[in-house]
Amino acid sequence: MNTLNQTLNVVEHFFSIQGEGSFCGTPSYFIRMGICPLRCFFCDSKFTWKKRNEEWSLESLYNAVLKNKCKHVVITGGEPFYRENYDQLVKMASFFARDFIVTIETTGIYDPEQIYMNTLFDNLNKFEKDILDYSLEDDIDEMDNIYFSISPKLNIEAYSECNNKVDISTVYEFYNLRKFSKKMKKFNYKYYYKFVYSSEMMDSIESFLNKYVPDRLLHDNIFIMPETFLVDSDRTNRKNKEEAAEFCKRMGVRYSPRIHVDIWGLQRGK
Numbered sequence: 001m002n003t004l005n006q007t008l009n010v011v012e013h014f015f016s017i018q019g020e021g022s023f024c025g026t027p028s029y030f031i032r033m034g035i036c037p038l039r040c041f042f043c044d045s046k047f048t049w050k051k052r053n054e055e056w057s058l059e060s061l062y063n064a065v066l067k068n069k070c071k072h073v074v075i076t077g078g079e080p081f082y083r084e085n086y087d088q089l090v091k092m093a094s095f096f097a098r099d100f101i102v103t104i105e106t107t108g109i110y111d112p113e114q115i116y117m118n119t120l121f122d123n124l125n126k127f128e129k130d131i132l133d134y135s136l137e138d139d140i141d142e143m144d145n146i147y148f149s150i151s152p153k154l155n156i157e158a159y160s161e162c163n164n165k166v167d168i169s170t171v172y173e174f175y176n177l178r179k180f181s182k183k184m185k186k187f188n189y190k191y192y193y194k195f196v197y198s199s200e201m202m203d204s205i206e207s208f209l210n211k212y213v214p215d216r217l218l219h220d221n222i223f224i225m226p227e228t229f230l231v232d233s234d235r236t237n238r239k240n241k242e243e244a245a246e247f248c249k250r251m252g253v254r255y256s257p258r259i260h261v262d263i264w265g266l267q268r269g270k
């Protein structure tokens with residue numbers, strides 16, 4: 001079947017403002033893929049957990065993006081890297097990166113079981129090779145336009161598909177930035193890490209940063225983003241934001257707001 005006409009595993013797509021990370025504040029078109037193999041307690045997109053094949057082809061998505069004044073496409077999830085999404089991700093990213101800046105929001109996990117055997121580095125290397133193999137035009141290097149927003153999940157309960165065999169050091173090793181830092185430099189910091197902060201997660205994030213982030217690596221590509229509680233009061237959210245800001249000052253990393261949540265709350269498609 002022609003790639004342009006294939007039905008994609010897309011849950012929703014919409015035009016909004018990127019509220020988080022490096023492109024915070026940038027008008028962006030969001031394409032949200034279905035399915036995630038993890039189960040984070042703070043997940044604000046649980047509706048993605050099951051597969052949804054909506055009637056969207058690459059061509060119709062492309063036309064939808066073109067109707068808006070934006071040069072930035074965000075492929076998010078769910079988990080775009082998950083094995084059931086992976087081939088579609090390669091095609092989508094390659095296709096859009098010819099004309100747009102593309103950010104892929106991911107945990108980098110292809111298969112939860114693989115967390116024992118592999119590293120994030122290997123998965124991203126494979127992705128680059130696959131993008132090159134798939135490249136539609138010889139004179140364009142799609143990787144030049146692709147950014148990765150990597151969100152390590154350091155809460156062990158999220159890995160329930162691994163039959164509770166995963167321990168936290170295995171997860172830390174998967175996200176080991178010491179192994180990854182040369183690669184990050186090569187790509188001019190087009191990879192950044194984003195941690196969802198809550199007081200429950202503080203110790204895990206801190207010990208990860210202390211153990212696995214090399215001192216020489218600038219911390220300006222590490223973002224701390226306060227968890228926003230869905231049904232709680234403004235006062236709790238404010239407290240969480242203040243704690244996240246204090247954490248950033250103490251650890252020398254960057255604070256990321258969630259502009260879309262501040263403006264629209266947790267409405268879908270905003």
Ligand code: SF4
Nearest residue numbers: 036038039040043078
């Ligand atoms: S990895 Fe993301 S989509 Fe998956 S459960 Fe965690 S927060 Fe939700």
